[in-house]
Amino acid sequence: MAESTTTRVEVPRLNTNDDSAFLIEWVASAGQKVKQGDVLCVIETSKATVEIESPASGFLLSPVPAQREVKVGELLAVVSASLQPGGSDAMEPEAVSAPQATGFTQKALALVNRHNLDKTVFRHLALVREADVAEYLRTLDEKSAQVTPLNPVQLRAARVLTRSKQTVPHSYLSRFLPADAIDELVSGIAGKEGAMVSVSDWLAWSVARELRNRPKARATWSEQGLVIHPDVSLCVAINQSDGTVVAPVIRNADSLDVVAFSGAIRKLQMKSLRGRLEPEDLSGGNCTVTSLIGSGVHQVIPIIYPGQSIIFGIADAWRIGENGYYTLTASFDHRVLNGAEAGEILGSVAERMLGKHEEHG
């Protein structure tokens, strides 16, 4: 526990480049009783968002207004043993030398919490980064689990998936499709065209054709209203060799015949193999198809890509006796579509896959 009765809370120097930071918000309020280590406020530099912890226990006093630039070393507030600084003891607030408030990056804090560490072991640092915590963990026990840093693609994918699950109300519908009928149909098309067309290709193409007539399936939800995208830009999920999944876009997907469509998917897979997918390949899609055919899994319940309203997934046929069934699942944004509408779309896609619609050319 801090001995001094009034402790300054100052803006720490968080990196060599920034002489100032942006005070985003106070987490603790004026007059609030705080313990040493409690988060007082959140500041942001060019590189990170950092929570400032209280250097002492006491009452938070005179917090400066938030939502403005503050300079390194600037006084943010004081933590005083009593609600009236200077009232019950003789010490001047400025006479007290305070330990610099220690900042933790969000990743460092997550690691500290996960391992239930005592934060005071990092008192000597102005800013604690994930690497500092990882190093400390290594000194505790050489055999402890290593922190494997994530690359930017993995981090971005994690954020996208998390955002989707946190903000989009997902609902799910499935249809079981007779596998033999579909396999024969797709083989027949492939044979007739002298081309390679897979069941996954066939699903994606069927969805592309269906989307032509389904504006709400090409929509982005916003509170200002549904944004209906005029074109059919279909994302096709691809497993990359590093384990990440990306979903590059085929623009005007409904204008391609099924062989050209397969070619477009192969081309994107080739670009992925060469590590040459560009940002423009990965943005602008308004619906997604994913396939787990070949994985041994019988059903996939996919996660909707933020900005889209529906995603279709298919997996390996489930065989029981002589019969096999593909499970086709649609995950949809229940703010945009209701169950009946999504069910109709799913049903129509299923009928296309069973060859009950127009010719595949």
Place this chain on the structure above:
Amino acid sequence: MKNTADRVIGVIANALQLDEAEIVILKDTSGYKKLRKWTSARHAEIMVALEDEFGLTIDETSIPRLVDVSRIVDYIDANAR
């Protein structure tokens, strides 16, 4: 000096990790339908390997139809620099 067909067979056999029996099937023009290993995802790998082996870029519209050795050989002979 290997001819084009032998090089193509080599590329595909390597990409798909084919055994001797499977290479025999590969040489048959409708072999791709019988080779379970030749999936659409592996087809992309084969195309990349052929581009590297022969130093060419395969155009998107041809990709789906390059499904047997003789068609691939014809394409390469027509397009290799």
